[in-house]
Amino acid sequence: DYIAIRPDWTVREVLDFVRENGRDSESLDVLYIVDAKGLLIDDVRLREFLISPLDKKVSELMNDSYTALEVTDLKESAVQVFRDYDRVVLPVVNSQKFLVGIVTIDDVLDVVEQQDTEDIQKFGGMAALDFPYASTKIWDLVKKRAGWLIVLFVGEMFTATAMGYFEDEIAKAVILALFVPLIISSGGNSGSQAATLIIRSLALGEIQIKDWGMVLRREFYSGIMLGVILGTIGFIRIFAWSFFSDVYGPHWFLIALTIGFSLIGVVLWGTVTGSMLPFFLKKCNFDPATSSAPFVATLVDVIGLVIYLSFAVMLLRGTLL
Amino acid sequence: DYIAIRPDWTVREVLDFVRENGRDSESLDVLYIVDAKGLLIDDVRLREFLISPLDKKVSELMNDSYTALEVTDLKESAVQVFRDYDRVVLPVVNSQKFLVGIVTIDDVLDVVEQQDTEDIQKFGGMAALDFPYASTKIWDLVKKRAGWLIVLFVGEMFTATAMGYFEDEIAKAVILALFVPLIISSGGNSGSQAATLIIRSLALGEIQIKDWGMVLRREFYSGIMLGVILGTIGFIRIFAWSFFSDVYGPHWFLIALTIGFSLIGVVLWGTVTGSMLPFFLKKCNFDPATSSAPFVATLVDVIGLVIYLSFAVMLLRGTLL
Numbered sequence: 001d002y003i004a005i006r007p008d009w010t011v012r013e014v015l016d017f018v019r020e021n022g023r024d025s026e027s028l029d030v031l032y033i034v035d036a037k038g039l040l041i042d043d044v045r046l047r048e049f050l051i052s053p054l055d056k057k058v059s060e061l062m063n064d065s066y067t068a069l070e071v072t073d074l075k076e077s078a079v080q081v082f083r084d085y086d087r088v089v090l091p092v093v094n095s096q097k098f099l100v101g102i103v104t105i106d107d108v109l110d111v112v113e114q115q116d117t118e119d120i121q122k123f124g125g126m127a128a129l130d131f132p133y134a135s136t137k138i139w140d141l142v143k144k145r146a147g148w149l150i151v152l153f154v155g156e157m158f159t160a161t162a163m164g165y166f167e168d169e170i171a172k173a174v175i176l177a178l179f180v181p182l183i184i185s186s187g188g189n190s191g192s193q194a195a196t197l198i199i200r201s202l203a204l205g206e207i208q209i210k211d212w213g214m215v216l217r218r219e220f221y222s223g224i225m226l227g228v229i230l231g232t233i234g235f236i237r238i239f240a241w242s243f244f245s246d247v248y249g250p251h252w253f254l255i256a257l258t259i260g261f262s263l264i265g266v267v268l269w270g271t272v273t274g275s276m277l278p279f280f281l282k283k284c285n286f287d288p289a290t291s292s293a294p295f296v297a298t299l300v301d302v303i304g305l306v307i308y309l310s311f312a313v314m315l316l317r318g319t320l321l
Numbered sequence: 322d323y324i325a326i327r328p329d330w331t332v333r334e335v336l337d338f339v340r341e342n343g344r345d346s347e348s349l350d351v352l353y354i355v356d357a358k359g360l361l362i363d364d365v366r367l368r369e370f371l372i373s374p375l376d377k378k379v380s381e382l383m384n385d386s387y388t389a390l391e392v393t394d395l396k397e398s399a400v401q402v403f404r405d406y407d408r409v410v411l412p413v414v415n416s417q418k419f420l421v422g423i424v425t426i427d428d429v430l431d432v433v434e435q436q437d438t439e440d441i442q443k444f445g446g447m448a449a450l451d452f453p454y455a456s457t458k459i460w461d462l463v464k465k466r467a468g469w470l471i472v473l474f475v476g477e478m479f480t481a482t483a484m485g486y487f488e489d490e491i492a493k494a495v496i497l498a499l500f501v502p503l504i505i506s507s508g509g510n511s512g513s514q515a516a517t518l519i520i521r522s523l524a525l526g527e528i529q530i531k532d533w534g535m536v537l538r539r540e541f542y543s544g545i546m547l548g549v550i551l552g553t554i555g556f557i558r559i560f561a562w563s564f565f566s567d568v569y570g571p572h573w574f575l576i577a578l579t580i581g582f583s584l585i586g587v588v589l590w591g592t593v594t595g596s597m598l599p600f601f602l603k604k605c606n607f608d609p610a611t612s613s614a615p616f617v618a619t620l621v622d623v624i625g626l627v628i629y630l631s632f633a634v635m636l637l638r639g640t641l642l
Contacts, residue, residue: 015336015371018371018372019371019372019373019374022368022371022372023372025368028367028368028371029350029409046349046367046371047343047346047349050336050339050340050343050349050367051339051340051343051344052340053340082430083430086427088350088409088425088426088427104409105409105426105430106407106409108430109403109404109426109429109430109433112430112433112434113433113437113525116437116441117521117525119441120437120440120441120517120521121517121518121521126514126517126518129518132522132525132527133518133519133522133527133528133536134522134527134528134532134535138539138542138543138546139546141518141539141543142543142546142547142550145511145514145543145547146546146547146550148510148514149507149510149511149514149547149550149551149588150550150551150554152506152507152510153503153507153510153551153554153555154554156502156503156506156507157503157558159502159503159506160499160500160502160503163498163499163502164499164568167495167496167499170495170498171492171495174488174491174492174495174498175488177484177491177495177498177501178481178484178485178488179481180498180501180502181477181480181481181484181501181502181505181622181626182474182477182478182480182481184502185473185477185480185509185618185622186470186473186474186477188506188509189469189470189473189474189618190466190470193447193466193469193470196441196442196447197442197447197450197454197462198454200438200441200442201453201454201455204434204438204453206453206454206455207454207455211455214455215454218459218462221459222459222462222463222466225459225460225463225467226463226466226467226470229463229467229470229471230470230471230474233471233474233475234474237478247485267470297506297510301502301506305502
């Protein structure tokens with residue numbers, strides 16, 4: 001319900017019309033000016049009529065340009081139009097520019113909130129819920145979560161395969177196994193940070209697909225720096241422990257080097273993978289929010305193990321291995 | 322900038338006043354009725370004046386109740402007031418109910434978006450950025466991420482300690498080490514799903530701290546079901562492989578059982594931890610979004626390893642161990 005007026009009316013006629021017909025209108029923020037056929041030709045804020053002399057013509061207040069949604073627009077793009085044009089209400093027209101109704105911003109606020117909830121749930125590695133948590137049946141909670149959990153589980157099975165290739169090395173130096181969770185979780189954490197950043201920036205339109213080169217460069221440097229920070233901490237930790245105990249044996253220095261270099265490699269790999277996958281998925285028309293987490297987790301864990309154990313083989317051959 | 326009117330005016334006087342003074346007003350959606358001292362006594366939507374006879378008194382349109390923000394209100398709670406009362410503009414009063422200004426919903430839409438971005442970034446395990454990605458300096462990107470990455474890294478060091486207690490068992494049965502990433506990532510994934518769900522529901526007010534018992538019950542059952550699903554897949558995988566290869570040796574059935582039961586235990590632990598920590602952190606006045614991810618990751622990984630390797634010791638003692 002909205003007020004449509006004609007260009008040849010005076011301000012006084014408009015206000016009289018509003019007084020007679022405005023009671024059922026959802027919003028009086030903007031009045032819509034239509035021609036004799038009902039086609040939208042302009043939108044003028046009601047405030048213009050309130051602050052103009054009563055004998056001015058509607059046509060004198062018009063600027064012959066308006067912002068409208070089309071009935072075929074998606075809710076998501078409607079949100080963007082409200083934001084870009086700073087409106088609280090927008091007209092909706094069909095493909096012939098015939099005015100069919102209005103949409104107010106409260107509807108949009110709910111859509112924004114719902115969209116963000118979906119993005120957050122998808123990013124947490126699950127299908128978006130259809131209802132609030134407390135009113136979702138337990139079985140539906142399980143169904144929404146089981147799908148991705150199974151996909152992730154099957155993906156992570158490759159970690160066992162990857163480690164299988166290094167089974168002999170692990171048997172010779174069990175100490176290598178002890179650091180596996182530490183190393184792969186560092187890769188996973190840096191990957192999930194990078195993916196979070198990029199997915200949100202893409203969703204807000206702060207960056208576009210074409211910016212992938214700029215992002216790659218920035219994330220490469222960030223990944224190196226973060227890797228050096230964690231690698232140094234890991235190195236110092238083993239170095240320090242070796243003063244007080246014999247837990248790392250005589251080759252503690254080589255072990256410390258292995259952990260340090262592996263962390264640089266794994267954190268760099270995690271950061272670059274986490275930042276590039278959202279671009280790749282968006283390019284392939286997948287929703288980056290849905291699909292990044294599992295791909296990042298699997299790629300980072302599997303390749304991270306290979307990076308770690310390859311460094312170990314290189315650095316420890318002839319001593320521990 | 323807003324329009325404040327007096328209760329003894331007529332509708333015609335109000336509209337004349339608006340015509341004279343409305344040009345600078347940010348919003349004409351609602352007019353504010355103040356007494357002789359400037360204290361806010363009511364808010365009436367402009368549409369009431371537009372659809373009422375010109376000789377009606379303002380006092381006849383009043384209902385002596387209004388919704389206002391206080392100058393001391395936080396932006397976050399202001400968002401909730403707009404939502405609850407379905408407004409596009411709200412008056413702001415000081416502690417003496419003196420009208421000091423108005424706030425429009427466009428400001429709020431930005432706040433909602435910014436809040437959600439912060440929550441998403443915090444949940445991704447990093448400090449919220451102050452600026453959009455592309456305009457943040459690389460060094461600032463590193464600083465915002467290094468803090469949590471170091472906290473997580475130090476927390477995850479306990480995984481090496483936990484595995485150290487089982488070093489002899491791993492040396493005897495290296496096959497156990499191969500499944501470590503698979504098992505702890507399943508715990509981490511189910512924990513992060515549960516934490517995501519609960520953090521968002523708490524943020525939207527769908528559930529409160531007092532609902533923790535209901536959530537615990539639901540997540541306990543969800544965790545059991547999800548654990549049984551993954552445990553069964555893990556069991557079948559080892560079972561099936563053992564038909565075609567000798568990779569798991571003669572005790573493949575016990576290994577399959579160990580993996581199956583461990584997955585049930587680890588997924589249940591992850592789900593319960595992930596769902597309960599946000600309540601605990603909120604109760605302690607920490608922001609659940611900031612702090613849950615690292616705590617869940619560390620608790621789930623460390624305890625998950627202990628669960629897995631304890632099952633292994635119980636089931637494989639006398640055979641592999």
